[in-house]
Amino acid sequence: MSLPKVPEDRFNDLLARNEEYLSSGAFKAPIPLSTARQLVQNYGYKGLYILTCADGRVHPEEIFGLKKGEANIIRNAGGTAIESDVFRSLSIMSTIAPIGMVVVLHHSDCGGLFTTDEAVSKELAERNPEHAKDVEGYFYGTYKHIGLDQSIKNDVQRIKAWPFLNEGAKVLGYTYEVETGKVRQVC
Ligand SMILES: [Zn+2]
Numbered sequence: 001m002s003l004p005k006v007p008e009d010r011f012n013d014l015l016a017r018n019e020e021y022l023s024s025g026a027f028k029a030p031i032p033l034s035t036a037r038q039l040v041q042n043y044g045y046k047g048l049y050i051l052t053c054a055d056g057r058v059h060p061e062e063i064f065g066l067k068k069g070e071a072n073i074i075r076n077a078g079g080t081a082i083e084s085d086v087f088r089s090l091s092i093m094s095t096i097a098p099i100g101m102v103v104v105l106h107h108s109d110c111g112g113l114f115t116t117d118e119a120v121s122k123e124l125a126e127r128n129p130e131h132a133k134d135v136e137g138y139f140y141g142t143y144k145h146i147g148l149d150q151s152i153k154n155d156v157q158r159i160k161a162w163p164f165l166n167e168g169a170k171v172l173g174y175t176y177e178v179e180t181g182k183v184r185q186v187c
Pocket of ligand 1: 053054055077078079107109110111112
């Protein structure tokens with residue numbers, strides 16, 4: 001695999017692909033939000049959410065053959081359900097369409113399996129010693145110490161315990177194997 005070394009060059013390639021995509025005529029606009037909200041009101045439509053890792057090798061759209069509007073994807077490092085970002089997103093989005101299901105999808109060969117919260121704090125503290133105190137003992141939700149399956153179970157539990165989860169919402173946990181493309185239910 002050859003990738004241009006400089007990120008700016010890689011992004012320029014992506015912009016060129018967007019131009020090609022538009023000129024190919026393949027683009028189709030999704031239904032507008034106002035129509036989606038009518039579906040919620042008239043038919044009791046509920047949202048499907050996938051919480052997964054920000055890793056560029058994980059493509060939920062490709063894994064599940066997703067079409068526009070079929071699922072909302074929340075991504076962060078590890079696909080971890082921690083207070084600061086996931087619940088903020090679920091809070092806003094659940095006021096637009098109630099949450100029907102959340103799928104936590106972690107993956108093999110994830111960076112979260114190769115580091116620890118202590119190692120992340122240590123490296124940040126070394127990068128900027130003046131702010132070492134800010135990251136001391138910080139919870140990043142890395143999972144080298146507990147492994148993939150347990151990390152998924154923990155995140156499923158955190159979401160289930162969220163007091164604002166819509167009534168009747170299901171929360172399931174799956175792994176994705178980057179080596180084979182397979183998904184497996186954990187809980
Ligand atoms: Zn990952």
